[in-house]
Amino acid sequence: MPVLPPLHSPRAAWRDLRAVMRRRSRENTIAAGLSLLFTAIIIFVFFIDPQVNTAPPVTITxxxxxxxxxxxxxxxxxxxxxxxxxxxxxxxxxxxxxxxxxxxxxxx
Structure with a gap:
Protein backbone atom coordinates (compact mmCIF):
# COMPACT_ATOMS: atom_id res chain seq x y z
CA MET A 1 0.00 0.00 0.00
CA PRO A 2 1.84 3.13 -1.18
CA VAL A 3 1.78 6.16 1.10
CA LEU A 4 3.03 8.75 -1.40
CA PRO A 5 1.44 9.41 -4.78
CA PRO A 6 3.31 8.06 -7.79
CA LEU A 7 6.11 10.27 -9.12
CA HIS A 8 5.44 12.09 -12.37
CA SER A 9 7.66 14.03 -14.70
CA PRO A 10 7.85 17.83 -14.45
CA ARG A 11 6.07 18.05 -17.77
CA ALA A 12 3.10 16.11 -16.39
CA ALA A 13 3.05 18.28 -13.26
CA TRP A 14 3.06 21.42 -15.43
CA ARG A 15 0.15 20.10 -17.51
CA ASP A 16 -1.76 19.27 -14.34
CA LEU A 17 -1.17 22.78 -12.95
CA ARG A 18 -2.34 24.35 -16.22
CA ALA A 19 -5.48 22.19 -16.22
CA VAL A 20 -6.30 23.24 -12.66
CA MET A 21 -5.69 26.92 -13.44
CA ARG A 22 -7.94 26.78 -16.52
CA ARG A 23 -10.87 25.69 -14.35
CA ARG A 24 -10.40 28.69 -12.04
CA SER A 25 -11.79 32.17 -12.54
CA ARG A 26 -9.69 35.03 -13.87
CA GLU A 27 -9.39 36.60 -10.40
CA ASN A 28 -8.07 33.38 -8.90
CA THR A 29 -5.48 33.13 -11.67
CA ILE A 30 -4.34 36.73 -11.11
CA ALA A 31 -4.14 36.18 -7.35
CA ALA A 32 -2.09 33.01 -7.83
CA GLY A 33 0.25 34.80 -10.24
CA LEU A 34 0.73 37.70 -7.84
CA SER A 35 1.39 35.38 -4.92
CA LEU A 36 4.03 33.55 -6.94
CA LEU A 37 5.56 36.87 -8.01
CA PHE A 38 5.72 38.19 -4.42
CA THR A 39 7.22 34.93 -3.19
CA ALA A 40 9.86 35.04 -5.93
CA ILE A 41 10.71 38.66 -5.05
CA ILE A 42 11.10 37.83 -1.35
CA ILE A 43 13.35 34.86 -2.11
CA PHE A 44 15.38 37.00 -4.52
CA VAL A 45 15.86 39.68 -1.84
CA PHE A 46 17.00 37.05 0.67
CA PHE A 47 19.65 35.90 -1.79
CA ILE A 48 20.82 39.44 -2.60
CA ASP A 49 20.72 40.92 0.93
CA PRO A 50 23.71 39.05 2.44
CA GLN A 51 25.94 40.44 -0.31
CA VAL A 52 25.12 44.10 0.44
CA ASN A 53 27.13 46.07 3.00
CA THR A 54 28.59 43.01 4.73
CA ALA A 55 32.24 44.03 4.71
CA PRO A 56 33.30 46.27 7.57
CA PRO A 57 34.41 49.73 6.53
CA VAL A 58 38.09 50.34 6.01
CA THR A 59 39.73 51.88 9.06
CA ILE A 60 43.00 53.74 8.78
CA THR A 61 45.17 53.93 11.87
Missing part, protein backbone atom coordinates in the same frame (compact mmCIF):
# COMPACT_ATOMS: atom_id res chain seq x y z
CA UNK A 62 47.89 56.54 11.99
CA UNK A 63 50.78 55.82 14.32
CA UNK A 64 53.28 58.42 15.45
CA UNK A 65 56.88 57.38 15.76
CA UNK A 66 59.10 58.88 18.46
CA UNK A 67 62.66 58.27 19.38
CA UNK A 68 63.33 55.96 22.29
CA UNK A 69 65.47 58.59 24.01
CA UNK A 70 62.65 61.07 24.68
CA UNK A 71 62.59 62.48 28.16
CA UNK A 72 59.54 62.70 30.40
CA UNK A 73 59.55 66.50 29.99
CA UNK A 74 59.31 66.15 26.20
CA UNK A 75 56.46 63.65 26.55
CA UNK A 76 54.55 65.97 28.91
CA UNK A 77 55.13 68.95 26.60
CA UNK A 78 53.74 66.95 23.64
CA UNK A 79 50.73 65.91 25.72
CA UNK A 80 50.03 69.51 26.73
CA UNK A 81 50.32 70.65 23.10
CA UNK A 82 47.97 67.87 21.94
CA UNK A 83 45.48 68.70 24.70
CA UNK A 84 45.45 72.36 23.69
CA UNK A 85 44.75 71.36 20.07
CA UNK A 86 41.87 69.10 21.21
CA UNK A 87 40.46 71.90 23.39
CA UNK A 88 40.60 74.36 20.46
CA UNK A 89 38.76 71.89 18.18
CA UNK A 90 36.13 71.29 20.89
CA UNK A 91 35.67 75.04 21.39
CA UNK A 92 35.30 75.60 17.62
CA UNK A 93 32.74 72.79 17.46
CA UNK A 94 30.85 74.24 20.41
CA UNK A 95 30.74 77.63 18.68
CA UNK A 96 29.35 75.99 15.54
CA UNK A 97 26.58 74.37 17.55
CA UNK A 98 25.91 77.67 19.32
CA UNK A 99 25.48 79.39 15.93
CA UNK A 100 23.02 76.71 14.87
CA UNK A 101 21.14 77.08 18.17
CA UNK A 102 20.97 80.85 17.71
CA UNK A 103 19.73 80.42 14.14
CA UNK A 104 16.87 78.20 15.25
CA UNK A 105 16.17 80.12 18.46
CA UNK A 106 17.18 77.33 20.82
CA UNK A 107 18.11 78.49 24.29
CA UNK A 108 20.36 76.75 26.79
Missing amino acids: YVDSWSATRTDAQIKADQIKDQKARDERAKARQEQFQEIANTFGIEK
